[in-house]
Structures are given as structure tokens and as C-alpha cells.
Amino acid sequence: MTFAILSTITAFIIAFGRQISVFSKVKRGLWFFSNFEFKRFVFFILSMTFGLLSLKTSSVSTGVFILLGLSVFFTLFSYFFDMKYFFPEISHVIHKSARDINVEDDTQIIGLTINQDAFAYPLNEVVIPRHIINDEIEGQKILISFCALCQSALAFRAEVANKKLYFKVAGVWRRNMIIIDNQTHSLWQQATGECIYGPLKGSQLPLLSGENTTYAEWKKQHPFTFFASECKEARQGFWTREKMNKLLHRVVHRVTMPGYSDLSELPEREIVFGIIFNGISRAYPQSALLHKRFFEDQFHNKSISLEYIPEAEYLYARDKITNQRIIIEKHWWLGWKEFHPETTIWKDNVSS
Structure with missing residues (x-):
């Protein structure tokens, strides 16, 4: 009976270690996410070994069969609950000139510029x-990422210390997706681009422009843009893209993952536009911008000019002195606040 219990416990740990770590907010549990496939195999071998030993050393009983049945169930669950099949990453992209393809103007896109190309x-x-x-664009590795739980689409340069990285979805941590690189099995926080576990811990992926807007608005700004017309998955997933979209729509509005920040200042799923400028983090709630178009704001002793485009549901910002574009991140409040706990909230006619 002892070996049967060990078999069940071993299978349970690898099946639910990640989930327990997330909901209990135990940071040491990130160990389960890094190189999960190898660890799952090791735990599977251990569970099988304990199971075989229980059959050889124990008398066959209902209790033993129940425990071994649970071991099999937990093991199968660990193979099913594999993020690489829930969200098979895109590994190959073909870009075509906007002049050569027909894309609806209201298509929602994330856009970026690389060496003046859009x-x-x-x-x-x-x-x-x-x-x-x-x-990969013009020799640079690029990561386009999306977190359903906080509705943030962000673009990063996928290179650290001259090392080009390839990413997959690993799971969830602090109300936000975590991703893993193939090269070092390090874990990265999607909301910040920071490595939070593994050999590259403390490293930072450079954030690119990553504007979340409509195709029509993007073409106004970048008439000679290239569009990702063909995107191929690295492997076949459990669901088609259409079915996954429907599933996400049902789930993300009902589930709030554990985090460390108080969200009481705004509705959890309020869309906010986040800016980090001159040492200040500030959130602009979309609901407060509905009747705004052009306005200004102060970040200590520096001023920025802002323009809200209601038809594209996007906000632009520039430094008033240099006219340089300021990167704006679009999140749900729960995602922005979690990683910018000291953020201020913009209010009409109020600046600081």
C-alpha cells in the first residue's frame, strides 16, 4: 500500500504542481514550469516504478487498484494540460505588402516598426x-505576444546578450501569462518582458512599439506597411484558432487569477492605456477618454501631448519637447496594476 500511495502522490504533484503554485502564490512553484516536459517524464517514471513495486510487494486490494487508477488519471491529465497544445506558438510568418493583399479596414492588429519599416x-x-x-525581421528576432487574462498584446525584441530566443507559452503567474524560451528554459513575464526564473533571471526583453489599433488607422500612419498574411503553427493544437477564440471569450471574463496588487481603484476589466515616462507610471482609463481627442498631461516637469482615436480605440502620446513617440501599452486594469503597483490614474483636468 505504501508504494501505491507514493505512486499516486508523485503523479498528483506533477499534474497539479503548477496550478497549486499559481493559486497559492508560491514563487518556488515556478520550478514546475521550467523544462516541464522533462520533469513530467521523470515523475512519470517514478510514479510507474512505485506502482510496479506496489503490485509486487502488496496484496492486490481494492485500495491499491484505486490508488493506481488515480496515478494513471493524474499522469494522463498532466499530458493533456500542456500549454504547447492549448496555444501552439506561431513559428513561421510570411509578410506581404499591404498593396498586394486585401485586408478589412476594421481588422484589429498589433503593429510595430523595425528600421523604419512597418x-x-x-x-x-x-x-x-x-x-x-x-x-524574424531584417535579421532581428521578434516576439509578438498576447495574454488573454489581462488582454495585453505586446511586442518585444527576442534577443538577450546576443542570444536569439524562441518562445512558447508556459502558463500563468500573477494574473499574466508566463512564457519559456527554448534555449535556456528560462521563464519570462509577458507583461514586463522580464525573466523571472532560470539562467537568464533578471534579463529584460526590449519592448517595441506594439500599437494595438485597427488596420485602417495603422495604414494612415504607415501606408507602406507589411502584413503577416500567413502564420504557421509549430504543431497542431487541441483547438482551431476559431474555437480557441470562442473558448477564451467565455473564460477570461469569468476568471480572475491571484495576484499581489489591490485592484479596487478601477473595475478589474477596465481597458487602460499605460505609459511609463520620466519615472512615472500612469494609466489612462478608456472610459475617461470617450469625449477627449487632443489633450496634454504633465509628468513632473515634462509635458506630453496625447491624442485619442475613438474609432481605433487607441491612444497616441509624444514628448512635447522632442516630439518623440512614447510607447503606450493597452491592458485591462488588473494586468497593468499588478506590475505597476505605484501607478497613478489620469483624470480629466487633473495632472501631477
């Missing part, structure tokens, strides 16, 4: 259901 990726059709796009 690129757009469709959100609902590809980025949202697959969460990760690994791309």
Missing part, C-alpha cells in the same frame, strides 16, 4: 488564439 499582425485571427508569434 509590420502588422492580425489580433483576432492569429495573435489572440495562439498567444505567441516567433518572427
Whole structure:
């Protein structure tokens, strides 16, 4: 009986170690996410070994069979609950000139510029259901990412210390997706681009422009853009992109994952536009911008000019002195606040 119990416990730990760590907010539990496939195999061998020993050393009883049955169930669950099949990352992208293809103007996209060239990726059709796009543009590794739980689409340069990285979805931590690189099995927080576990811990992926807007608005700003017209998954997933979109829509509005920040200042799923400028983090609630178009704000002794485009549901910002574009991140409040706990909230006619 002892070996049967050990078999069940071993299978349970690898099946639910990640989930328990997330909901109990135990940071040491990130160990389960890093190189999970190898650890799952080791635990599977251990569970099988304990199971075989129980059959050889114990008398066959109902209790033993129940425990071994649970071991099998937990092991199968660990193989089913594998993020790489829930969200198979995009590994190959073909870009075509906007002049050569027909894309609806109201298509939601994430856009970025590389060496003055503009690129757009469709959100609902590809980025949202697959969460990760690994791309290479003009010799630079690019990561396009989306977290359903906080509704943030962000673009990063996927290179650290001259090392080009390839990413997959690993799971969830602190109300936000965590991703893992193939090269070092390090874990990265999608909301910040920071490595939080593994050999590259403390490293930072450079954040790129990553504007979340409509294709029509993007083309106004970048008429000679390239569009990600073909995106191929690294493997076949459990669900098609269309079915995954429907599933996400049902789930994300009902589930709030554990985090460390108080969310009481705004509704959890209020869309906010986040800016980090001159040492200040500030959130602009979309609901407060509905009747705004052009306005200014102060970040200590520096001023910025802002423009809200209601038809594109996007906010632009520039430094008034240099006219340099300021990166704006679009999140749900629960995602922005979690990683910017000292953020201020913009209010009309109020600045600081």
C-alpha cells in the first residue's frame, strides 16, 4: 500500500504542481514550469516504478487498484494540460505588402516598426488564439505576444546578450501569462518582458512599439506597411484558432487569477492605456477618454501631448519637447496594476 500511495502522490504533484503554485502564490512553484516536459517524464517514471513495486510487494486490494487508477488519471491529465497544445506558438510568418493583399479596414492588429519599416499582425485571427508569434525581421528576432487574462498584446525584441530566443507559452503567474524560451528554459513575464526564473533571471526583453489599433488607422500612419498574411503553427493544437477564440471569450471574463496588487481603484476589466515616462507610471482609463481627442498631461516637469482615436480605440502620446513617440501599452486594469503597483490614474483636468 505504501508504494501505491507514493505512486499516486508523485503523479498528483506533477499534474497539479503548477496550478497549486499559481493559486497559492508560491514563487518556488515556478520550478514546475521550467523544462516541464522533462520533469513530467521523470515523475512519470517514478510514479510507474512505485506502482510496479506496489503490485509486487502488496496484496492486490481494492485500495491499491484505486490508488493506481488515480496515478494513471493524474499522469494522463498532466499530458493533456500542456500549454504547447492549448496555444501552439506561431513559428513561421510570411509578410506581404499591404498593396498586394486585401485586408478589412476594421481588422484589429498589433503593429510595430523595425528600421523604419512597418509590420502588422492580425489580433483576432492569429495573435489572440495562439498567444505567441516567433518572427524574424531584417535579421532581428521578434516576439509578438498576447495574454488573454489581462488582454495585453505586446511586442518585444527576442534577443538577450546576443542570444536569439524562441518562445512558447508556459502558463500563468500573477494574473499574466508566463512564457519559456527554448534555449535556456528560462521563464519570462509577458507583461514586463522580464525573466523571472532560470539562467537568464533578471534579463529584460526590449519592448517595441506594439500599437494595438485597427488596420485602417495603422495604414494612415504607415501606408507602406507589411502584413503577416500567413502564420504557421509549430504543431497542431487541441483547438482551431476559431474555437480557441470562442473558448477564451467565455473564460477570461469569468476568471480572475491571484495576484499581489489591490485592484479596487478601477473595475478589474477596465481597458487602460499605460505609459511609463520620466519615472512615472500612469494609466489612462478608456472610459475617461470617450469625449477627449487632443489633450496634454504633465509628468513632473515634462509635458506630453496625447491624442485619442475613438474609432481605433487607441491612444497616441509624444514628448512635447522632442516630439518623440512614447510607447503606450493597452491592458485591462488588473494586468497593468499588478506590475505597476505605484501607478497613478489620469483624470480629466487633473495632472501631477
